[in-house]
Amino acid sequence: xxxxxxxxxxxxxxxxxxxxxxxxxxxxxxxxxxxxxxxxxxxxxxxxxxxxxxxxxxxxxxxxxxxxxxxxxxxxxxxxxxxxxxxxxxxxxxxxxxxxxxxxxxxxxxxxxxxxxxxxxxxxxxxxxxxxxxxxxxxxxxxxxxxxxxxxxxxxxxxxxxxxxxxxxxxxxxxxxxxxxxxxxxxxxxxxxxxxxxxxxxxxxxxxxxxxxxxxxxxxxxxxxxxxxxxxxxxxxxxxxxxxxxxxxxxxxxxxxxxxxxxxxxxxxxxxxxxxxxxxxxxxxxxxxxxxxxxxxxxxxxxxxxxxxxxxxxxxxxxxxxxxxxxxxxxxxxxxxxxxxxxxxxxxxxxxxxxxxxxxxxxxxxxxxxxxxxxxxxxxxxxxxxxxxxxxxxxxxxxxxxxxxxxxxxxxxxxxxxxxxxxxxxxxxxxxxxxxxxxxxxxxxxxxxxxxxxxxxxxxxxxxxxxxxxxxxxxxxxxxxxxxxxxxxxxxxxxxxxxxxxxxxxxxxxxxxxxxxxxxxxxxxxxxxxxxxxxxxxxxxxxxxxxxxxxxxxxxxxxxxxxxxxxxxxxxxxxxxxxx
Ligand SMILES: Nc1nc2c(c(=O)[nH]1)N[C@H]1C(S)=C(S)[C@@H](COP(=O)(O)O)O[C@H]1N2
Ligand SMILES: [Mo]
Numbered sequence: 001x002x003x004x005x006x007x008x009x010x011x012x013x014x015x016x017x018x019x020x021x022x023x024x025x026x027x028x029x030x031x032x033x034x035x036x037x038x039x040x041x042x043x044x045x046x047x048x049x050x051x052x053x054x055x056x057x058x059x060x061x062x063x064x065x066x067x068x069x070x071x072x073x074x075x076x077x078x079x080x081x082x083x084x085x086x087x088x089x090x091x092x093x094x095x096x097x098x099x100x101x102x103x104x105x106x107x108x109x110x111x112x113x114x115x116x117x118x119x120x121x122x123x124x125x126x127x128x129x130x131x132x133x134x135x136x137x138x139x140x141x142x143x144x145x146x147x148x149x150x151x152x153x154x155x156x157x158x159x160x161x162x163x164x165x166x167x168x169x170x171x172x173x174x175x176x177x178x179x180x181x182x183x184x185x186x187x188x189x190x191x192x193x194x195x196x197x198x199x200x201x202x203x204x205x206x207x208x209x210x211x212x213x214x215x216x217x218x219x220x221x222x223x224x225x226x227x228x229x230x231x232x233x234x235x236x237x238x239x240x241x242x243x244x245x246x247x248x249x250x251x252x253x254x255x256x257x258x259x260x261x262x263x264x265x266x267x268x269x270x271x272x273x274x275x276x277x278x279x280x281x282x283x284x285x286x287x288x289x290x291x292x293x294x295x296x297x298x299x300x301x302x303x304x305x306x307x308x309x310x311x312x313x314x315x316x317x318x319x320x321x322x323x324x325x326x327x328x329x330x331x332x333x334x335x336x337x338x339x340x341x342x343x344x345x346x347x348x349x350x351x352x353x354x355x356x357x358x359x360x361x362x363x364x365x366x367x368x369x370x371x372x373x374x375x376x377x378x379x380x381x382x383x384x385x386x387x388x389x390x391x392x393x394x395x396x397x398x399x400x401x402x403x404x405x406x407x408x409x410x411x412x413x414x415x416x417x418x419x420x421x422x423x424x425x426x427x428x429x430x431x432x433x434x435x436x437x438x439x440x441x442x443x444x445x446x447x448x449x450x451x452x453x454x455x456x457x458x459x460x461x462x463x464x465x466x467x468x469x470x471x472x473x474x475x476x477x478x479x480x481x482x483x484x485x486x487x488x489x490x491x492x493x494x495x496x497x498x499x500x501x502x503x504x505x506x507x508x509x510x511x512x513x514x515x516x517x518x519x520x521x522x523x524x525x526x527x528x529x530x531x532x533x534x535x536x537x538x539x540x541x542x543x544x545x546x547x548x549x550x551x552x553x554x555x556x557x558x559x560x561x562x563x564x565x566x567x568x569x570x571x572x573x574x575x576x577x578x579x580x
Contacts, residue, residue, distance in 0.1 A: 018098040020154055020233065025097015026090055027237040027244075028147035034244035035142030036135040037251030045255050045307040046125060046391065047132040049118035049139055054081055054306045056121045063463035063563055070351045074358075075301055082306070097147070101154075107147075115140040126392020146240050153233045260310045264425050267313065267418040269365055272342040276363050280520040283529065286491040288478035292521070292529055293344070294360035296415050301422050302349050302358060302436065304458070309390040309443040313426040318410070322386075322448035325377030332426060335412070338367045343407040343432075346495055346526045348470050350435040351562045355475050355571040359495075361526050364430050365413030369402050372410065372447075378403075382449035386457055387429055387441035396457035396466060397431060397439045399449065406432050406498055407525060410444070432525035433498035435566060438468035465565035472496040472555045474504055474530070474547040476573050483577050485538045490516070491531040492571075496549035500524030503548040506532045509541055516545075524550065538579045544572045 033050070040048035046055070058081070061069075066077075073080040096110035118136030122128060283292040313332040320328040342365045349358035373385070378399055385397045402408045408431040412419060419425040424442030431439035437459045448455075452466055460466050474494035494501045501521075505513035514532070521528035534543075546555045559569035 017101045021097040021101035022094035024150040025093040027240045028143045029093035030241050030244035031146035032139035032143030034247030036139035037248045039138040040135040041251050041254040043131050047122050047135050049136045051307045052122040052125050058304050264418050269413045270340050273339040274341040276342040277522045282519050287489045290477050296420050299360040300358045308422050311390045311443050320376045320447045322450050323379040323382035324449050328376050344522050344526045345430050345432045350437050350566050354567050354569045363415050364409050364411040366409030366411035369408040378449045384450050384452045386448045387444050388446035389441055390443040390445050394457040395438050395441050435468035470497040471566045472549050474545045475571050476545050479575050483536050483575050484580050485536050485577050488534045488536040489531050490534045493527040494547040495527035500550040501528050501547050502550050504530040507544045536577045538577050541575050544570050546570050
């Protein structure tokens with residue numbers, strides 16, 4: 001900001017002008033986000049630029065990064081991505097806004113670049129059509145308008161000099177900081193908030209400021225406004241941000257109204273012809289309250305969907321096609337007429353670390369996948385069943401496993417309720433013994449018979465194994481850190497999916513393995529709870545657990561990371577035992 005000619009505004013003013021530009025940039029970005037949210041209500045929430053750009057990031061991110069994100073943020077990885085994106089874009093918007101007071105080129109460049117990114121991202125999302133460009137274009141228009149409006153309020157002829165300019169610059173800085181802190185948060189609270197529009201705005205506003213007569217200066221700078229103009233400007237910026245927040249929230253609210261939650265609430269599940277086994281006694285909650293059956297609201301959620309697909313059962317169809325003798329298309333009504341079975345099945349994520357909680361056990365109601373495949377008649381060589389979700393995600397399951405008689409289900413119910421929307425409403429697949437990423441397709445709309453040689457499902461080119469049998473594991477849930485000396489109940493879960501756990505052993509301080517009590521479970525397809533009465537003495541102790549499956553195989557001690565096909569190793573916890 002070298003603006004010091006003999007009569008030019010001092011440097012402080014230049015910096016001040018840049019700060020005003022930054023404020024305008026962030027506020028205008030917020031306006032873009034708000035407008036995009038409203039337009040996305042009409043087109044669909046996945047077309048909103050932040051969701052579209054975020055979706056591209058999720059799809060392109062290297063496996064190691066996804067891994068790290070899940071390790072750090074767990075099931076909050078999506079929130080982290082959105083908040084991070086909003087912050088980055090707020091910074092970019094401030095930067096473009098600050099530069100835009102110097103040259104129109106930055107405004108034009110920023111607008112073109114970020115608008116193009118939003119449009120490109122939206123148009124390349126699975127299921128997109130030309131209309132998906134509209135929210136991004138609306139974001140650009142909204143941001144340009146707001147930026148233009150705000151920067152017009154910066155009077156080019158009200159140059160303040162000397163000491164006064166310094167205080168104005170400082171005021172601008174603090175005002176800027178305040179506004180910037182509000183702007184990204186406002187639309188950010190609406191997760192679909194558009195980030196793309198964000199960098200566009202402030203940029204544009206400088207249009208009619210650029211080249212305005214700055215006394216003695218180069219004539220390229222906006223001056224910092226006098227206190228009166230400053231108040232007007234900040235008020236306007238505040239109104240723009242408030243308006244953006246209202247638009248963003250209204251958009252979210254309308255989208256929720258258009259969501260399938262109400263349709264879901266109206267669904268009545270059919271009765272199973274083959275109900276789930278009655279739970280045996282002895283499945284009381286563990287000392288830490290952990291239960292054999294995981295409540296829907298406690299069930300882990302992992303998927304690539306930044307905006308949960310809203311699939312209306314009335315328009316839902318499932319197409320079974322590819323290398324089959326007979327193609328089948330099922331409607332929701334047709335699916336409901338088929339005999340339903342109900343089973344407890346434990347679902348695990350391949351990203352579950354040793355001792356991790358990306359695993360849950362639920363009672364699923366659904367149609368056996370085997371029957372549908374038998375009707376379609378897979379052709380020779382069709383060794384892979386590719387399931388495709390409404391948002392384009394795919395997983396590949398061995399045809400053989402789906403037909404070997406295990407309870408692989410096309411599920412519509414979870415613990416007595418229609419599938420929660422984020423767990424796949426209206427229909428998902430659940431396959432005992434396989435990690436979710438190769439089997440548990442949510443929002444399923446398509447089943448294609450193909451071969452492993454011919455098609456790689458979503459996670460395979462991203463470095464994960466094409467086959468994903470769940471590895472035998474055991475976990476200590478309590479105690480995790482502290483205990484009081486005396487008899488302490490060590491408890492947890494263990495699983496050897498579709499094979500069954502026959503023994504769980506605990507070792508204290510590297511001592512001998514001692515058998516724990518194995519609580520009953522309803523089948524080999526669920527985890528089982530175990531407990532071990534430990535005579536705990538004061539001091540620091542190490543507890544370790546291992547399971548043995550029905551085939552006699554002892555859970556391996558060898559530590560393996562989650563990628564490419566699931567973690568192994570013995571779960572170990574250090575416990576600080578204090579005297580009673
Ligand atoms: N459509 C879709 N289905 C999906 C996924 C996804 O990203 N998209 N993720 C899979 C993975 S990796 C897992 S572990 C399970 C998790 O199911 P849940 O979220 O119901 O626990 O869903 C699977 N089904
Ligand atoms: Mo997963």
